[in-house]
Amino acid sequence: MSCAFPALVLVLVALLNSEALGKSVTGLFGSEAARQQHGQVITTFMYQGDNGLLVCRLDNAALATEKESRLLLYQDMDSDLDNLSCWERISKAQFTIYLKEEEHNQSIPRQTIPTTWHALYADRYTCQESAAIPHHADLSFTILLLNADSAGNPREHFSAEEAGLHSFYFLLLLAYFIACCIYFQHLYQALKKGGPMHTVLKVLTTALALQGCAALCKYIHLARYSRDGTGIPLMGCLAKFWDMVSQVSMLYTLLSLCVSWTLGRGRKPQSRPLQWEQSLTSTAVAVGGGVIQGALLLWEQYSESESQHHSGHAQLSLPGLLLMALKVGLALLLASVLYQIVSTERSTLKRDFYLCFAKGCFLWFLCHPVIFFLSAVFNEHQREKVVTIGVILCQSISMVILYQLFLSRSLYWEVSSLSSVSLPLTMSRANHRGHY
Template sequence: MHTATMSRTFAALLAVVLLGAEVLGKTVTGLFKSELARQHSGQFITTFMYQGDSGLFVCRLDNSALATEKESRLLLYPDMDLDLDNLSCSERLSKAQLTISLRQEEHNQTIPHQTSPTAWKALYADRYTCQDSAVIPAHADLAFTVLLLNTDSAGNPLEHFSAEEAGLQTFYFLLLLAYFIACCIYAQPLYQALKKGGPMHTVLSVLSTALALQGFSALCNYIHLARYSRDGVGIPLMGSLAEFWDMVSQVSMLYMLLSLCMGWTLSRNRKPQSRPLQWEQSPASTAVAVGGVVTQGVLLLWEQFSESEGGHHSYHAQQSLAGLLLMALRVLLTLLLASVLYQIISTERSTLKRDFYLCFAKGSFLWFLCHPVLFLMSAVFNEHQKEKVVTIGVILCQSISMVTLYQLFLSRSLYWEVSSLSSVTLPLTMSRTTPRGRY
């Protein structure tokens, strides 16, 4: 499987993700810069989706005297159809729904009641923002900390999650609980199957690795979100690791699915099926699989860095060109797999083997198509629900796909009867006649 090459590729991906990814929390720290505010007719600070009553915007300053001298202020704009980029500087500043004059060390601004979750944008401006001819004094930049809070279940403004992020922490907790229960039930028989070897050892190894990586991704996301719920920053390293493990899981599954389909097809054309349904490698099948992996990996990384303000598992939203290309790639790969599997099934005389390939096709198509289909379906949901629908839906569908493939390759009812190998080499053979087959 060219393990060394794949390992070097994954190591490079890890370095790029950890060194380049930016995870922005909803406790925002930085510097108010007069020069930057003048260049952009207001310095962009952050966006946050408020919902319900008593949303809170808190700004803390390190130097309130300097803020007073510069006539510093924060401008808050609700999400609306008005295109601020086409307005003059003075018009842009006047369109703010809320203006916070920065005169004290801490300012608390209550957000009006939101009938539906609404994204608010915060900009900084001062006396020099719209005066192009005025000389900006050589003052030090103004350090700030901004906290953005929604109300919790008790009605208190303590919830750091924006409306589109609410509920993700609970989802990852339940997902981890499901992984833990499944691990307790199936870890030992799966370990014995892998230890025994057999014709499908490589497939089971890749499936186990991909599922474990998804578990690591869920754990990192939960740790990040648990900390994020308390301070609005979280642990950016955990967020980056979650993205990385998920990407490695994606490319591992892609390599396996392409290798299996192409290997089976080339094997049928090359020789009789003395070893049916196994991982048949050849230069051509390896080239196709590696090409698909590299293309998907590049698009995943491109999509990560194309987001101006990344969220949790933000690439599932697919709002950039790279994300759209990634979905198109998955559709094309689905068509390729469908063509390959159709060639196999149409010439296969054994009903059991056809059932095997059909079940494999269902698991593979679910893996590839769930993302594009959920993205299209999310169009009917409200703005604050779209990313959660896609993110949660993709993770669940891909987990179901893995379970389907596990059942297929470990199934005695199918694989036992279509294989020409002895029962001793079969993975997880639960023979009723010999004690060694029981678990």
């Protein structure tokens, strides 16, 4: 924990001292790319309400004029455009901005509901298949896409499906900070005393700390993104990395516990029930599941578009679907293992222990698939926020359930059958020592 504060200070200093880029999308308008795609795809943005604005800035307005460069705006561009000829496709644009000056401002009409707009580039060579393209340099551009802020001015860089995530991560960090202030001392004492579930508590704490780091990096990225439309890509990548490590560590913990409990039931002494005793089989199962999940998470992140600045929980992709299928499969595996344990367990306290553990496990694994499919009933611009916020909150609740289970001063003490000296947050001897 002592190393975290200097790192946090360095990150904040870098954030405050770094130069604002003041742009959303930068790149090159290319005649060859525009010809191949029947209009070079530049970006998409979901406008909402009034006073939407698109600003296009060029470095070489004279070259743009010579090439008869145009920026085409399409509202809800559908797949039917792919079946049209090049000239027909260009003529279908709702707005055509002729690029003749260094800066062009295009107002977007009022959107009664949030609507996705697509920006494409075309020039005089786009639809002339037989015409030779001169060896000119590509046009360098900067495009700003802005929604109206709370004051009605076009200064909000967030697309409609991203709006509100910045505030959510701020509230999440505030909740983490308050919880840390309240429970840090108790948790530190529990970890210091040790006990049969000491390893579980360490992994849970590590996973929670990684989630907090991911939320902090995401908030820093979105805070900058709200001002300049670019953000800090490094912080966005770090947020995804910490989240992936947290996901893998939690999966490893839950699988290890369930498999080790099943394998060790016949040989575990009654004075030490419910401990985490690793074996070759339990380790192999847990490591295998963690490796598969990590590979799918990496595949999912690399398959995302570079223009996406949000979490990607609601994105429909092959690795994302495989990841949700893996979570459902692991939930079924854990259900089978826990059913075998509970059906043969005579102790009511131990059955309650396992059932409470099952609630935390199922909530962790099934929240993403369930919320993802339930989000289909929401509008397009709400799905990303519903899935992202729902998954993070459900996983946080799952961690709270597991913490309560393993730190309970009554159920944990009775189930473990250990002396209160080695247990965290127990009442019997702590009162005599004045530590509770």
